[in-house]
Amino acid sequence: MDLHLEHVTLVYPDGESTLTAVDDVSLTVPAGTTTALLGPSGAGKSSLLAVAAGLTAPSWGQVRIGESVVFEPTTSVADATRVRRDRIGMVFQAPQLLGSLTALEQLELHAHLRGEKPASLRDRSLELLDAVGVVDHAAKRPAQLSGGQRQRIAIARALVGEPDVLLVDEPTSALDHERGVQVVELITGLARSTGAATVLVSHDSSTLASVDATVQMVDARLDSV
Amino acid sequence: MFVALRDLKNARGRFVLMSVVIILITFLVTFLSSLTAGLARESTSAVTDLPSDHLAFSMPSADDSPEFTASRVTADQWTGWEDVDGVESADPLGVATTRAESASTTAGVTALGVEPGSGLVPGGDVASGEVVLTPGAAADLDAEVGDAVTMGGSDLTVAAVVDADESFSHSPVVWTTLDDWQAIGARGATGESDGPVASVVALSSSGTDAFATADADLGTTTVTTSDARSAVPSFAGENLSLTTMQLFLLVISALVVGAFFTVWTISRSADIAVLKALGASTPYLLKDALGQAALVLTGGVAVGTGLTVPGAAVLPAAVPVSVSWSTTLVPAVALVVLGLVGAAVSVARITRVDPHAALAAH
Structure with a gap:
């Protein structure tokens, strides 16, 4: 399903005045494609991603997945959490794996969050770990893995719930150019194969050759689409 | 989880x-x-194991909290409680901590004085000139049935060692008749109806609510056997x-x-x-x-x-x-x-x- 950001505006209180972090942004990301969101620090990329993920409610505007409105100013925290669990996959700037879980359990956790038996996701989890090239490390904990391996497991974790939307925040910030390119290719490839509408926030346009579209954010607004 | x-x-x-x-x-x-x-x-086991449900104390002042060492009940109070509706039995009970001597040793004991046939002695009775020992007292005095034990100048014969390990204020219990207890406890009966005869009156009742009225009439303070634990000094x-x-x-x-x-x-x-x-x-x-x-x-x-x-x-x-x-x-x-x-x-x-x-x- 497509992801639609419609007139999204995010305003924070800033002392006695306000700070507009996202200013009337509209963006559509078709299913199975990857749109890179570029821009300098402070342009509002992460704020837009937070609204798209339901981590922050928009001040105005709305977020749709397909035809259903999932986030708007009145969306409750519980509803936003449920949407994130069921329809959105997230990859953070740091892998953010849970230290006590093995690579396989990082993925199986998703089933437990849904109230299902973790083992019900075992086959898909192993397939995804294989797809990102770390299936041989399925029984290892994060402390036993390299930074690159942890990042790949984080990507697999984001996709294990078969989300409609994949949101990726600066996945290459800690990688060299070659590995950055590989990770972006991996994400765009997985987005195509899973049909997830993917938004990838990045500060490094040189690694984005494989993405389907690129948009630039400047001063809280989209510069071009 | x-x-x-x-x-x-x-x-x-x-x-x-x-x-x-x-x-x-x-x-x-x-x-x-x-x-x-x-x-x-x-x-408190000597108190809580009594077959009675209430104990009537007579304190020097009506405002005093019940206490075994200070309570003195008279014959009038005892017989008065016998006549209260709903009270099935009222038995005087003397409580006195004293020193007991056997042939081989000396030990501190608590002497409980009862009327013969009162049913307060666990598993038996006691007669004049006899003493019934709990296992703790028998062990401390190294005494057995038939031995002589001297308490407060009175020579008593051990009639039985009962199977009830009771004690009062950390000293083992021995049972005597009320007459013998009065001699031992130096609280001898005066022979008058308003003279002290025992420490408390042990009451067995059948759900009566007349305790407050009877207490007011007889000048006593009645508490349940369980609450009477607080009247034990230690x-x-x-x-x-x-x-x-x-x-x-x-x-x-x-x-x-x-x-x-x-x-x-x-x-x-x-x-x-x-x-x-x-x-x-x-x-x-x-x-x-x-x-x-x-x-x-x-x-x-x-x-x-x-x-x-x-x-x-x-x-x-x-x-x-x-x-x-x-x-x-x-x-x-x-x-x-x-x-x-x-x-x-x-x-x-x-x-x-x-x-x-x-x-x-x-």
């Missing part, structure tokens, strides 16, 4: 340390509770001190558990933010954290409680520890409940963790 169980395994050092603290506190609380019960029994002070210590330990335990889970929750705030960002609801996370606390608490409390039985067994017989379900299970449940309250207050900070932090973390 998908994450909680794996955290327990992964951070086992921290949780083992916490469990050891809980085990030691539990052992201390249950042991203290058993000691309190044992000391209470040593102080009981109230001991019980209050030990119970206060137990309550403090329970509160300390809750604070220790709360402090541990506060630090633990703060240390995993980043993980909680990630879990929320991945779609974990707040109730899911609270259930996970409280389940973890419950597991650590129940495990530690179970081991600590289990150690009380062998711990009490290796103590010398002179330490009056009385281990029972009420001295172990009740404090154990209190420890778990209060510990969970402490943990709940600590893990409540989960509700304040912002999932947005997962995006900001590097």
Whole structure:
């Protein structure tokens, strides 16, 4: 399903005045494609991603997945959490794996969050770990893995719930150019194969050759689409 | 408890340390509770094991709280209680701590004086010139049936050693007739109806509500047999001190558990933010954290409680520890409940963790 950001505006209180972090942004990301969101620090990329993920409610505007409105100013925290669990996959700037879980359990956790038996996701989890090239490390904990391996497991974790939307925040910030390119290719490839509408926030346009579209954010607004 | 169980395994050092603290506190609380019960029994079993349901005291002043050592009931009060509706039996009972001598040794005992045929002597009766010993008194005096025992200048013959280990104010009980007791206790009857005959009147009643009226008419103060424990001189002070210590330990335990889970929750705030960002609801996370606390608490409390039985067994017989379900299970449940309250207050900070932090973390 497509992801639609419609007139999204995010305003924070800033002392006695306000700070507009996202200013009337509209963006559509078709299913199975990857749109890179570029821009300098402070342009509002992460704020837009937070609204798209339901981590922050928009001040105005709305977020749709397909035809259903999932986030708007009145969306409750519980509803936003449920949407994130069921329809959105997230990859953070740091892998953010849970230290006590093995690579396989990082993925199986998703089933437990849904109230299902973790083992019900075992086959898909192993397939995804294989797809990102770390299936041989399925029984290892994060402390036993390299930074690159942890990042790949984080990507697999984001996709294990078969989300409609994949949101990726600066996945290459800690990688060299070659590995950055590989990770972006991996994400765009997985987005195509899973049909997830993917938004990838990045500060490094040189690694984005494989993405389907690129948009630039400047001063809280989209510069071009 | 998908994450909680794996955290327990992964951070086992921290949780083992916490469990050891809980085990030691539990052992201390249950042991203290058993000691309190044992000391209470040593102080009051002669009273609580009476077949009566109420005791009537006659104190020097109407405002005085009932106390065995100060109470003196007269023949008029005794017979007056016999006539109260709903009172099935009223038996005078003398209580006096004294020194007893056998052929081989001397021991402190509490002499209980009763009317022959009153039914207050456990498993038997006592006749004039005789004394009935409890096992503790028999052991302390190294005496058996047929031996002579001297108390307050009176020579008495041991008629029986009953199978009822009763004591009063930490001294073993012996039973004599009321006449012999009056001689022993130096509280001899005056021969007048308003002269003292005993310490209290033991009452067996059938649900009467006439106690207040009878007390006013007869000048007595009536309490239940259970409440009469407070009239034993040593009981109230001991019980209050030990119970206060137990309550403090329970509160300390809750604070220790709360402090541990506060630090633990703060240390995993980043993980909680990630879990929320991945779609974990707040109730899911609270259930996970409280389940973890419950597991650590129940495990530690179970081991600590289990150690009380062998711990009490290796103590010398002179330490009056009385281990029972009420001295172990009740404090154990209190420890778990209060510990969970402490943990709940600590893990409540989960509700304040912002999932947005997962995006900001590097």
